[in-house]
Amino acid sequence: MKGMTVIVKKVTQIMCGITFLYGIYIIVHGHLTPGGGFAGGTIIAGSFMLLILAFGSEFLKLKKEETGSSITESSGILVFIIIAALGMVIGGTGVFFVNFLPKGEIGKLISAGVIPLYNIAVGMEVAAALVTIFLALLIYRDEVLK
């Protein structure tokens, strides 16, 4: 599909990087301010979709398969399960999802034990899932409706 006009491309070049950084900020500060893994993941997916829509799939030379985002999504949920299983091994009681890293003071960035790692894993998974859905629709449209 073709891209859009020059002014849309210029504005997208500026806004894409800012939106991506904003998504990462919302994910990492998930235990201090409203947000968390799900909100930040959808914002990052939105920034990628904006880039693809503004420049067109021919310019970005997308390979006709979506393996990159698929691998990211699978590894995101795998990290989530590995951290939960580690809680079973390391923590005091032997149950799933034990918070085994030390909890610092409330309100500092490095606190709340293992929750920031959960936030990052879920954010990766949600962003990669939405981008994979979008790429599948785009590739289907390009190949079939030539």
Add this chain to the structure above:
Amino acid sequence: MEILLIVLLALMIGGAIFSLEAKDLLSAVIAYGVVGFGLVICFLLLQAPDLALVQIVVETITLIIMIAVILNSTREELKTKWGKKSVVYIVFSIVFTGLFLYFFNRATGSLSRFGEHTLRMSGAYLSKGAENTGSANLVTGVIFDFRGYDTLGEATILFTAVIGVLTVLRLRGRKKNND
């Protein structure tokens, strides 16, 4: 506050009815966007900022995908036929709606009135949650520490939906193109 909620809900109901009765599919999708963004303001009025953030982006992505689906196919609506049986159908549906609302009113009579919710289990979450989990944002603490299994189930559902989309949109004969 309640007046604002009632006005917003009336606007959303109007948008939903228009979206289902529009003749052009593009107008239907844009009216569906009214329902979604009205929901964002409702979440902000009910003191839930995490949900408002997620709902804005999810609504925008849904609108993008729907418009892409519609613009690649027909845009017109099909005609409905009015027969003699339509009067019976309309009367029956009004009776059904009345019965549904009456029984719903009786079933939620045991809930508290709007705005006077008694926090029984959440009282324990609110008073000790910050020290037990260590996070200042209690919603994140509840999701990942007290209710971790539900988050694992949600991640599995998202993964399964992506696998479903990749299976449905699989292209046959892809190997022939790569030869």
Add this chain to the structure above:
Amino acid sequence: MIVYILTIFLFLVGLYGVLSKRNLIKIVIGLAIMEYSVNLFLILVGYVRGGTAPIIDADRQGELFVDPLPQAMVLTAIVIGLATTALLLAIAIRIYKKYGTFDIREIKNLKG
């Protein structure tokens, strides 16, 4: 209680769209409206008049907070709603490619 009844009326509007429309896109829109109304109803139940968002500051203790448990449940439900809507739209694209129309009465014959 008027707020509860209006929310369930929105649910009924979505149900009308699923049951009585012939166009496939209208059915998908009706299903999504039903999901939105149920999420809104869960948040309405947990509202406390005069409460604030459940984020704990160091200098504000003992204030009235809104219930955080329904918010945690609905947060994941919104993302799940997006995933199911995207799956339904992918199926709708395939149906249009094969039969050439969105009308559900003409796609009932299962001949290839």
